[in-house]
Amino acid sequence: MSAPSLSAQALPVNGSGPKQDAASPIEHLILVRAACAGGASRAQVIRDLAPLFTPKVPSTRWRSKADTALTKLMLGGLITEARSKLKLTESGEETVARYFGEREAHNRTWNEQRDVWLTAKALGVDPRKSALRSALSRKDGLSALVVQHTFGLSVRQALSPSKLRAALALLALERAFGDNVKDGLGKGSPLSAKAGRVLAGQLLKKPRELPTDARLITALCADQAGSIRYDVESLRLAVLRKLASAEVSKLSRIADRTPLPPPSESLSQSVLQFTPQPEEAPQRPGLAQFSAGVLRAARSNAEGWPGARKAFISKVWDAIRTSHPEWGLSEIEFKDMLAGAHRAGQLVLAGADLKDKQNIKEFEDSAILYKNTVWHYVRVED
Secondary structure: OOOOOHHHHHOOEOOEOOOOOOOOHHHHHHHHHHOOOOOEOHHHHHHHHHHHHOOOOOHHHHHHHHHHHHHHHHHOOOEEEEOOEEEEOHHHHHHHHHHOOOOOOOOOOHHHHHHHHHHHHHHOOOOOOHHHHHHHHOHHHHHHHHHHHHOOOOOOOOOOHHHHHHHHHHHHHHHHHOOHHHHHHOOOOOOOHHHHHHHHHHHOOOOOOOOOHHHHHHHHHHHHHOOOOOOHHHHHHHHHHHHOHHHHHHHHHHHOOOOOOOOOOOHHHOOOOOOOOOOOOOOOOOHHHHHHHHHHHHHHHOEOOOOOEEEEHHHHHHHHHHHOHHHOOOHHHHHHHHHHHHHOOOOOEEOOOOOOOOOHHHHHHHOEEEOOEEEOEEEEOO
């Protein structure tokens, strides 16, 4: 067998190596498909890979692009064709093995190659772990891994809905409050399941509260799938299309006769990304700034005698959202940040004697539940 050609050596693996035109997503995917058990004809390769590119790319343009890529791979010494069957050369097999981070190519079926190994690559998952392979085959497991990958969480295992909800709630709170929130919360998450879902629901394209953790994860995945129809096949296809997204973008630009910018990332970097933030992002306060603003608002709304003055949390919230709209806080975010400031010693919250029914609405609107404690007031020290 001859030594690998220049084209073969140029194919990058996991984002490393020279970046040349030979290292296109379509060429990687053709090699991966041709490496499967039983081989594949040219027509089978084009048919099996078409869903990753169409309908965004017209079928005629897709077939033309696939034929061009196949020809390039043959000239580069990575693939051959005999009796209408495509077969990888030794260099082609080495390229596929490196692409999947393996020492040698494996003779898998196309279904396994597509549903497990390609999907795992798109999500940064290690498919050599049996637990992760199992998770990729189930809707709940795949959903969890998609959400974990999308929001930058570890994908060493597929998290349960409750653990994933807790991690997402903390992420949403960090975006609202900054890194200081970790110091305030300490070890573990003190958020209730309901509060956690409300916070995590802010990460949806259309923020809303979901009744269960499973529904929350489903909604986040549906955002990524970009389809009302949500099942494991649709979600997997949305993941796989990210591997082809760079090529789809190129073909779309050609169709529009728009000049292409130089490539800026390798195939391994073409992964699911979270929806961009609005152009005018909220100016989230730090712990000290937030606490100072709360105490100012509390002094303006405090009741009681000197030395024992306090303000209903609901009235402080009304004042904060009026005086600091640039913070962009929701009520649940405000209350969780308030609890964090209390635990960090920046201010003091207090409970109320519920025997007095005169201000029952203020009591209900102000309540912050933490473990076995309910807070209703912000204390004001004169």
